[in-house]
Amino acid sequence: MAIALGLAVVLAIILDAVADGGPALAVLLYCLGIAAVRLPLRHSAPIGVLAIGGLLVEGAIHGRLGRDLSLILSACLVFLVAYSVKERRAARAAEAREAVLAERARIAREIHDILAHSLSAQLVHLEGAKLLLRADKTDEALDRVVHARDLAKSGLEEARRAVSALREDPPALPQALRTLAEDFQATTGRPCTLHISGAEHRLPPEAELALLRTAQEALTNVRRHAPGSPATVRLLYEPGSCDLRITNPASAEPGTPGGGYGLVGMRERAELLGGTLSAGETTDGFQVRLWVPA
Structure with missing residues (x-):
């Protein structure tokens, strides 16, 4: 694309030198805008320099440097406006990505806060129940299992509330x-x-x-x-x-x-x-x- 736009800029300058017409200048400005929006700066900047240099050479050869200076200013303005549009789009895209990452982090923290505490407590109770069963203390083991069940039920209810809050306005x-x-x-x-x-x-x-x-x-x-x-x-x-x-x-x-x-x-x-x-x-x-x- 960079090569094609560069060639189009050169041809537009040649056509303007031969025919001195408006369409060639419109093509030139269009190519500069496309280069600034579509290409990285390391590729679009040389095309802009090529257009300015070509216009200066054309003006010096044909003795119309004053007209071409105003055209150069127009070309620079088009390039800068198109590049600023590109930068704003990139900034909005970056903000959108950051918002997505922040929302993912919030959801992850929410799930962790709900489940990690209840699951770790359940593991403690179940491990204690296993040890009590090995010691033939069935009543105490049953009490541990009941506590673990209550924690699991509470954690499930909290998870459901969290999913509901994520789907709806809290x-x-x-x-x-x-x-x-x-x-x-x-x-x-x-x-x-x-x-x-x-x-x-x-x-x-x-x-x-x-x-x-x-x-x-x-x-x-x-x-x-x-x-x-x-x-x-x-x-x-x-x-x-x-x-x-x-x-x-x-x-x-x-x-x-x-x-x-x-x-x-x-x-x-x-x-x-x-x-x-x-x-x-x-x-x-x-x-x-x-x-x-x-």
């Missing part, structure tokens, strides 16, 4: 938190109080997702590590930020041991947004707090 954060509180109460039989203060408004999708996943993980930990305890969820909308706190009193019943990897993932998600996540004991129980700029 609900607003307050509504999603109300649903979580209702699920907690229906599952545990204990109250889950939700307090929302400040002017409610939609946050960026990444911020709403981080707040929702943190609330899910915190309420899951309450069910596992503090069985029988109620929970309180507080969401505060502030100018330029949002503050989420999940608290629960200490439980007299023994909970399921765990390593807290889910909160580690939530902390990483918060840091990606420029926020902070803290989790620890309080004077009367346990609190998980997430602050994100929004």
Whole structure:
């Protein structure tokens, strides 16, 4: 293509020198535009130099350098406009690719947050059940299997919710938190109080997702590590930020041991947004707090 366009430029200059007509100049400008749009700069630039040099030589030979100088300016303008169009197209394509990669990363993180924690906990329970069966402790082994089944059921429900959220527009954060509180109460039989203060408004999708996943993980930990305890969820909308706190009193019943990897993932998600996540004991129980700029 570069050779063909170069030859077309030379022929257009020769035809203009012989016939001094407009069609030859139109062909010249068209070839420069095509070269700038279709070819890389290392190939299109020599064609532009060839056109400018040919026009200068033609003007010097025929004594019409003034006319050809204006034509050279027009040729440079056409080349620059066509090249800028090409660069804008490349920039939009790059932005589209980055958006696709970011969406893939978001989906991967979402699936990991949902499944990795529940699957690792299931493996721990099943491994413990295997050891208990070898020791003829069938009742304790059955209890481990039941816990693993409950974790599998919970993970499957979370995966279905995630797929549904990817297919549809997710609900607003307050509504999603109300649903979580209702699920907690229906599952545990204990109250889950939700307090929302400040002017409610939609946050960026990444911020709403981080707040929702943190609330899910915190309420899951309450069910596992503090069985029988109620929970309180507080969401505060502030100018330029949002503050989420999940608290629960200490439980007299023994909970399921765990390593807290889910909160580690939530902390990483918060840091990606420029926020902070803290989790620890309080004077009367346990609190998980997430602050994100929004």
